[in-house]
Amino acid sequence: MSGALLSVENVMVDLPTPRGNLRAVDHVDLAVGAGRTLGIVGESGCGKTMLSRAILQLLPKKAKLSGRVMFDGQDLTGLSAEKLRKLRGRSLAVVFQDPMTSLNPVLTIGTQLIETIQEHLELDLAQARQRSIELLAAVGIPAPEQRLAQYPHQLSGGMRQRVAIAVALSCEPQLLIADEPTTALDVTIQAQILDLLAREQQRRHMAMIIITHDLGVVAGRTDEVAVMYAGRVVERAPTPALFKRMRMPYTEALLAALPKLDVAPHTPLPAISGRPPDPTRPLKGCSFSPRCRYSAGRCTTEKPQLSPAETQEHVYACFHPIAAGAGA
Amino acid sequence: MMLQVASDPLMKVENLVVEYSVGGKTIHAVSDVSLEIARGETLGLVGESGCGKSTLGRAVLQLRQAVSGKVLFDGHDLTTLKGEALRQMRRRVQLIFQDPIASLNPRRRIGDIVAEPLVIAGVKDPEERKRRVSEVLSAVGLDPVLVSGRLPHEFSGGQCQRICIARSLVLNPEFVICDEPVSALDVSIRAQILNLLEEMKARYGLTLLFIAHDLAVVKAVSDRVAVMYLGRLCEVAPSEQLFARPAHPYTALLIEAIPVPDPDVRPTQSVPVGEPPSPIAPPSGCRFRTRCPRADARCASEVPELRVVAPGQYAACHHPLV
Numbered sequence: 348m349s350g351a352l353l354s355v356e357n358v359m360v361d362l363p364t365p366r367g368n369l370r371a372v373d374h375v376d377l378a379v380g381a382g383r384t385l386g387i388v389g390e391s392g393c394g395k396t397m398l399s400r401a402i403l404q405l406l407p408k409k410a411k412l413s414g415r416v417m418f419d420g421q422d423l424t425g426l427s428a429e430k431l432r433k434l435r436g437r438s439l440a441v442v443f444q445d446p447m448t449s450l451n452p453v454l455t456i457g458t459q460l461i462e463t464i465q466e467h468l469e470l471d472l473a474q475a476r477q478r479s480i481e482l483l484a485a486v487g488i489p490a491p492e493q494r495l496a497q498y499p500h501q502l503s504g505g506m507r508q509r510v511a512i513a514v515a516l517s518c519e520p521q522l523l524i525a526d527e528p529t530t531a532l533d534v535t536i537q538a539q540i541l542d543l544l545a546r547e548q549q550r551r552h553m554a555m556i557i558i559t560h561d562l563g564v565v566a567g568r569t570d571e572v573a574v575m576y577a578g579r580v581v582e583r584a585p586t587p588a589l590f591k592r593m594r595m596p597y598t599e600a601l602l603a604a605l606p607k608l609d610v611a612p613h614t615p616l617p618a619i620s621g622r623p624p625d626p627t628r629p630l631k632g633c634s635f636s637p638r639c640r641y642s643a644g645r646c647t648t649e650k651p652q653l654s655p656a657e658t659q660e661h662v663y664a665c666f667h668p669i670a671a672g673a674g675a
Numbered sequence: 676m677m678l679q680v681a682s683d684p685l686m687k688v689e690n691l692v693v694e695y696s697v698g699g700k701t702i703h704a705v706s707d708v709s710l711e712i713a714r715g716e717t718l719g720l721v722g723e724s725g726c727g728k729s730t731l732g733r734a735v736l737q738l739r740q741a742v743s744g745k746v747l748f749d750g751h752d753l754t755t756l757k758g759e760a761l762r763q764m765r766r767r768v769q770l771i772f773q774d775p776i777a778s779l780n781p782r783r784r785i786g787d788i789v790a791e792p793l794v795i796a797g798v799k800d801p802e803e804r805k806r807r808v809s810e811v812l813s814a815v816g817l818d819p820v821l822v823s824g825r826l827p828h829e830f831s832g833g834q835c836q837r838i839c840i841a842r843s844l845v846l847n848p849e850f851v852i853c854d855e856p857v858s859a860l861d862v863s864i865r866a867q868i869l870n871l872l873e874e875m876k877a878r879y880g881l882t883l884l885f886i887a888h889d890l891a892v893v894k895a896v897s898d899r900v901a902v903m904y905l906g907r908l909c910e911v912a913p914s915e916q917l918f919a920r921p922a923h924p925y926t927a928l929l930i931e932a933i934p935v936p937d938p939d940v941r942p943t944q945s946v947p948v949g950e951p952p953s954p955i956a957p958p959s960g961c962r963f964r965t966r967c968p969r970a971d972a973r974c975a976s977e978v979p980e981l982r983v984v985a986p987g988q989y990a991a992c993h994h995p996l997v
């Protein structure tokens with residue numbers, strides 16, 4: 348993983364809860380290089396957001412983080428609050444599922460963009476204003492000059508997400524983390540936003556992490572995919588290899604549960620039964636075992652570790668991986 | 676324009692117009708929509724956020740008064756019924772809301788929430804109510820003994836949606852409007868709830884209007900699909916036919932925008948930037964023309980009527996694709 352812009356090394360996030368300790372992220376290793384896109388996929392509650400917050404050093408106060416988050420040669424877990432604040436606006440940017448999380452409802456779009464730009468870049472007001480207009484135009488907002496005077500609530504959900512992306516891109520970050528950037532949006536708007544992110548990522552040679560629960564979203568738009576379950580990465584592979592030969596039963600089940608256009612109406616969907624385990628009550632064996640149709644033998648008593656498939660780049664954690672030729 | 680699907684459709688909407696007025700301006704939420712739904716059929720209704728799907732659903736249920744048009748349920752025009760007669764009809768038509776968690780009263784116990792429609796309908800016998808509640812909770816896969824005494828916040832989004840479905844079934848309705856029942860759920864729970872709706876439909880002999888913005892989801896459960904854009908219907912067709920040969924350019928755009936879980940299928944870059952225009956001042960002629968690659972002068976001057984383009988398939992377009 349040397350040479351990567353970001354490398355997450357053995358990261359764990361523990362949260363104290365009334366029910367006991369909750370391990371939201373468990374022994375995660377990941378890396379993203381400049382100009383590359385990583386997809387992180389998994390069901391709700393599997394730890395995707397906590398992992399991205401661990402990278403950004405934006406965890407809840409009571410959370411305990413261990414492991415290292417190496418970004419551009421330095422360990423973010425050891426940085427002062429002041430250094431982190433600078434880094435977050437400048438080199439590390441984030442787009443959340445709900446654009447209102449990143450936008451301030453009482454400030455105009457213009458104020459938010461101009462302030463962010465001036466905080467991190469040496470530009471005067473006129474230059475920052477000009478740059479804001481260019482950014483809004485770049486993210487596909489019609490009449491960008493007029494928009495500067497508008498408030499977030501005066502825009503539609505899709506437009507707000509575009510503005511949030513413009514703010515995130517305003518200081519030319521090296522890494523952009525998009526946490527379910529389109530889950531709240533319609534399919535046509537989703538396609539536009541994903542296209543926009545891909546275009547800006549290529550143009551700026553940024554590293555990007557896209558977080559989603561929909562394998563369809565990552566298929567055509569990432570270089571590598573990490574599948575998370577119960578706080579762990581359970582399969583990781585270059586995107587084409589993953590879709591060609593997935594090894595982990597959970598990945599297969601996630602893909603199968605998507606409604607498909609080439610299937611006749613009223614065909615029952617192969618749903619994954621039940622829910623992920625209660626994270627305050629970790630299982631001894633494989634976390635997926637209560638829901639896995641291949642579960643047998645040591646699956647309920649021992650934790651499978653990540654091990655390589657055909658190549659070192661493709662790893663999976665399963666005692667009974669899907670045989671070659673089967674699966675997707 | 677008749678759009679006939681059966682000799683006696685269970686639900687028939689004729690030239691429905693619904694408007695909201697905001698600060699002296701009129702929002703044209705539903706404009707001249709006609710639909711028929713046969714007994715036992717599932718009609719899917721798709722379109723982007725704000726295109727009027729929920730408004731149409733609410734107007735069918737008489738939760739929102741229409742400006743004009745008729746809503747014929749089993750031959751009775753709901754728009755002219757009042758008082759007890761309307762109440763009697765309404766028992767037979769139920770709604771499942773978009774946001775499962777927000778639609779449950781946080782301070783009431785699950786047993787009471789599911790029993791509420793029975794109380795409103797005047798079912799006085801508590802034993803009878805308890806029996807009905809237990810039956811529907813079991814039907815949706817929840818243990819009545821375990822869940823009845825608990826509060827909504829103790830349940831996940833998927834479980835809340837099961838509770839909403841149980842509540843909608845407790846009066847034994849014939850027709851259920853499902854307003855984006857799975858939009859707030861993630862992939863695996865979505866599949867569970869879609870399967871559950873199909874089971875409930877078969878078990879209780881329901882007719883469904885299934886609203887969603889995700890075409891793949893709609894296709895999974897619908898016999899026919901109606902596509903809506905900015906308050907108007909664009910296309911109505913049997914599901915398979917709509918996906919195989921879309922006639923309206925907007926339908927084709929929606930189909931293209933669906934993310935395909937296959938890295939060899941590169942996402943198309945042809946989706947137009949630009950968002951739906953304002954429903955306060957919809958474009959003249961065809962409302963889709965500002966985003967349509969086929970638009971010409973006629974599209975700006977003349978409203979396209981829904982007409983037959985193939986057997987069972989209707990499109991409102993001057994230059995249909997089929």
Ligand SMILES: Nc1ncnc2c1ncn2[C@@H]1O[C@H](COP(=O)(O)OP(=O)(O)OP(=O)(O)O)[C@@H](O)[C@H]1O
Binds near residue numbers: 362364371389
């Ligand atoms: N502030 C918090 N305090 C305690 N537990 C939390 C907190 N935030 C999240 N969790 C728990 O941590 C686990 C992982 O949560 P996280 O939000 O990262 O999941 P996710 O994959 O992003 O899910 P979603 O798609 O629902 O956002 C869950 O079990 C969640 O309940």
Ligand SMILES: Nc1ncnc2c1ncn2[C@@H]1O[C@H](COP(=O)(O)OP(=O)(O)O)[C@@H](O)[C@H]1O
Binds near residue numbers: 704723954
């Ligand atoms: N109570 C209301 N008052 C004013 N406008 C409304 C109201 N409800 C909906 N609208 C407007 O009506 C249009 C259609 O809304 P809706 O039917 O909720 O769309 P959908 O369900 O397809 O997202 C939108 O422009 C919306 O903003």
Ligand code: SF4
Binds near residue numbers: 642
């Ligand atoms: S280790 Fe066993 S239970 Fe876990 S995914 Fe593999 S087969 Fe299933």
Ligand code: SF4
Binds near residue numbers: 924974992
């Ligand atoms: S009527 Fe004209 S603008 Fe409307 S969908 Fe057809 S071709 Fe496009």
Ligand SMILES: [Mg+2]
Binds near residue numbers: 526
């Ligand atoms: Mg999340």
Ligand SMILES: [Mg+2]
Binds near residue numbers: 728729773854855
């Ligand atoms: Mg709606």
